[in-house]
Amino acid sequence: MMEESRVWKFGDDIDTDQIxxxxxxxxxxxxxxxxxxxxxxxxxxxxxVRMNDVIIAGENFGCGSSRxxxxxxxxxxGVGAVIxxxxxxxxxxxxxxxxxxxxxxxxxxNDVNQGDVICIDIEDGIIFANGKEYKCxxxxxxxxKIIKKGGLIAFLNSGEGKL
Amino acid sequence: MSxxxxxxxxxxxxxxxxxxxxxxHIVQLDKIMTNDATTHLTLDMYNHKLKYPRIxxxxxxxxxxxxxxxxDSPETAAAHRKMRLFANENNITIxxxxxxxxxxxxxxxxxxxxxxxxxxxxxxxxxALGAFGTGVGxxxxxxxxxxxxxxxxxxxxxxxxxxxxxxxxxxxxxxxxTIIGDIGANGCxxxxxxxxxxxxxxMSVAExxxxxxxAVEAGAKTALMEVDNKVTDFLAEHGRKPRQEFKSDAGxxxxxxxxxxxxxxxxxxxxxxHIDDVIPTNELSEIKIDQAFIGSCNNGRIEDLRVAAxxxxxxxxxxxxxxxxxxxxxxxxxxxxxxGIISILNEAGAMIVNSNCSVCWGGCQGVLYANEVLISTGTxxxxxxxxxxxxxxxLGSAATVAASAIKGKIISETMFR
Numbered sequence: 001m002m003e004e005s006r007v008w009k010f011g012d013d014i015d016t017d018q019i020x021x022x023x024x025x026x027x028x029x030x031x032x033x034x035x036x037x038x039x040x041x042x043x044x045x046x047x048x049v050r051m052n053d054v055i056i057a058g059e060n061f062g063c064g065s066s067r068x069x070x071x072x073x074x075x076x077x078g079v080g081a082v083i084x085x086x087x088x089x090x091x092x093x094x095x096x097x098x099x100x101x102x103x104x105x106x107x108x109x110n111d112v113n114q115g116d117v118i119c120i121d122i123e124d125g126i127i128f129a130n131g132k133e134y135k136c137x138x139x140x141x142x143x144x145k146i147i148k149k150g151g152l153i154a155f156l157n158s159g160e161g162k163l
Numbered sequence: 164m165s166x167x168x169x170x171x172x173x174x175x176x177x178x179x180x181x182x183x184x185x186x187x188h189i190v191q192l193d194k195i196m197t198n199d200a201t202t203h204l205t206l207d208m209y210n211h212k213l214k215y216p217r218i219x220x221x222x223x224x225x226x227x228x229x230x231x232x233x234x235d236s237p238e239t240a241a242a243h244r245k246m247r248l249f250a251n252e253n254n255i256t257i258x259x260x261x262x263x264x265x266x267x268x269x270x271x272x273x274x275x276x277x278x279x280x281x282x283x284x285x286x287x288x289x290x291a292l293g294a295f296g297t298g299v300g301x302x303x304x305x306x307x308x309x310x311x312x313x314x315x316x317x318x319x320x321x322x323x324x325x326x327x328x329x330x331x332x333x334x335x336x337x338x339x340x341t342i343i344g345d346i347g348a349n350g351c352x353x354x355x356x357x358x359x360x361x362x363x364x365x366m367s368v369a370e371x372x373x374x375x376x377x378a379v380e381a382g383a384k385t386a387l388m389e390v391d392n393k394v395t396d397f398l399a400e401h402g403r404k405p406r407q408e409f410k411s412d413a414g415x416x417x418x419x420x421x422x423x424x425x426x427x428x429x430x431x432x433x434x435x436x437h438i439d440d441v442i443p444t445n446e447l448s449e450i451k452i453d454q455a456f457i458g459s460c461n462n463g464r465i466e467d468l469r470v471a472a473x474x475x476x477x478x479x480x481x482x483x484x485x486x487x488x489x490x491x492x493x494x495x496x497x498x499x500x501x502x503g504i505i506s507i508l509n510e511a512g513a514m515i516v517n518s519n520c521s522v523c524w525g526g527c528q529g530v531l532y533a534n535e536v537l538i539s540t541g542t543x544x545x546x547x548x549x550x551x552x553x554x555x556x557x558l559g560s561a562a563t564v565a566a567s568a569i570k571g572k573i574i575s576e577t578m579f580r
Contacts, residue, residue, distance in 0.1 A: 013349070015546075017525075017543070017546070017548050018546060025200050026199070026236075026239045028242075030204070060352065064543060064545060066281075066284040066300050068201060068300030072204075089353050094299075097306075140187060153305070156213070156306055156309065157212075
């Protein structure tokens with residue numbers, strides 16, 4: 001059974017500095033950084049977000065720096081997936097590498113509100129929200145393999161480094 | 164079949180004859196770079212998460228401490244120490260406080276035709292030397308360091324055909340901000356930006372680096388330019404010969420083509436908080452500034468410092484303005500000293516700081532308070548990038564920053580003169 005997820009909505013061009021600001025990147029662990037996620041947009045986000053909540057954002061989510069702390073802190077806070085019509089490429093790749101599902105979907109943004117509850121079938125790329133089904137772009141096979149292993153490190157440890 | 168130069172570099176690194184956009188290939192990496200913004204996490208993964216920790220070829224790996232240097236807290240010092248010890252134990256080249264990672268890579272390591280990943284988004288700068296550089300996160304860096312390879316999806320290429328020449332007082336920074344303003348902050352998402360034409364041929368290597376460096380601000384995976392005499396001379400000055408020169412075939416496929424006549428380009432600035440919110444500097448209403456910054460991997464080179472000095476000579480920075488200047492590397496700093504530039508900047512009231520990411524990164528130097536306004540040659544003007552979320556960052560050329568620092572408000576070099 002798919003778990004239900006509560007929605008957090010964000011706009012276009014949410015950059016990695018807004019997800020986690022530069023001054024926190026040098027802290028020793030991801031756990032030390034996670035309380036500062038989205039500090040400039042909503043200083044209480046880290047307190048309010050719950051396990052398996054999802055982010056539904058606009059175009060170009062995660063643009064800017066290559067800081068992997070951006071997807072890692074979201075994952076550490078329990079964010080179950082990020083859904084957007086487009087992602088900045090480094091964020092997208094980092095999210096897959098650390099095992100944070102990223103879902104390309106351009107039809108759902110106007111139909112759901114903050115706090116709505118939705119279900120996501122990551123494997124088949126389908127979102128269920130407010131009685132409707134939304135088809136999403138499926139990940140290429142190589143990226144699916146990495147996600148299924150639980151991220152790039154697990155993929156590397158499994159010895160599956162070759163295509 | 165015809166390929167673009169980007170496709171050719173990927174095909175060569177993948178050991179195949181031909182690649183198509185959308186295909187995923189495993190490629191051999193020529194260089195692998197990381198800096199102190201994330202390496203402490205990478206090394207934790209290396210030490211605690213890997214089943215078989217090893218380094219494929221330490222001679223290809225470069226560590227650079229540039230983001231929070233000198234250390235500003237015990238946490239930062241600990242992160243630096245971790246990098247230093249690991250590099251020394253594993254025979255990895257490490258630079259500490261010698262300059263910004265991309266400037267040091269371009270001065271000392273990058274060669275044409277190479278495929279390089281860096282754990283920093285502005286790794287795309289290396290396209291100015293005909294190398295395919297692309298930014299990755301620390302897990303990708305780790306995978307690259309361990310295996311010597313990475314997976315790449317072949318991107319489509321977008322060609323920018325440049326004709327004409329920039330007018331005096333107009334710079335590569337103005338051109339690239341104009342392009343990003345036109346195509347948008349995701350206008351080249353997942354794409355290669357290829358720059359061709361007589362306009363690019365006339366530009367110096369430094370100007371080309373400015374274009375390539377900002378490609379990621381349009382979402383691009385990398386930027387590429389062909390190797391010519393200027394690149395060959397640059398490499399020779401730094402003790403290297405071009406490794407391999409790739410050129411796009413006549414029949415290569417492009418996802419889009421754009422044409423720019425450089426004589427149409429004006430002085431522009433990007434307004435807060437989006438780099439694609441671009442406006443001619445002369446059309447800006449009066450914007451009073453609190454701080455001005457010249458530096459970063461985009462505009463901290465000797466060419467930028469010369470321009471700044473030519474404007475600041477015999478002038479003073481406005482009393483309410485802090486002008487911070489960070490030469491992009493030690494070599495740039497030394498050159499500026501020898502040319503008398505540092506004295507001119509100092510006499511004008513600028514504060515010259517060590518070579519590091521400085522104000523552009525907002526981590527530890529020249530951080531802004533609420534509602535303060537910065538005019539900067541940095542790479543980004545995201546909300547809160549240079550400190551308080553309610554501070555404002557305008558981006559412009561070194562000339563615009565220098566002129567603005569004197570006037571205390573944003574002004575173009577032409578208006579100033």
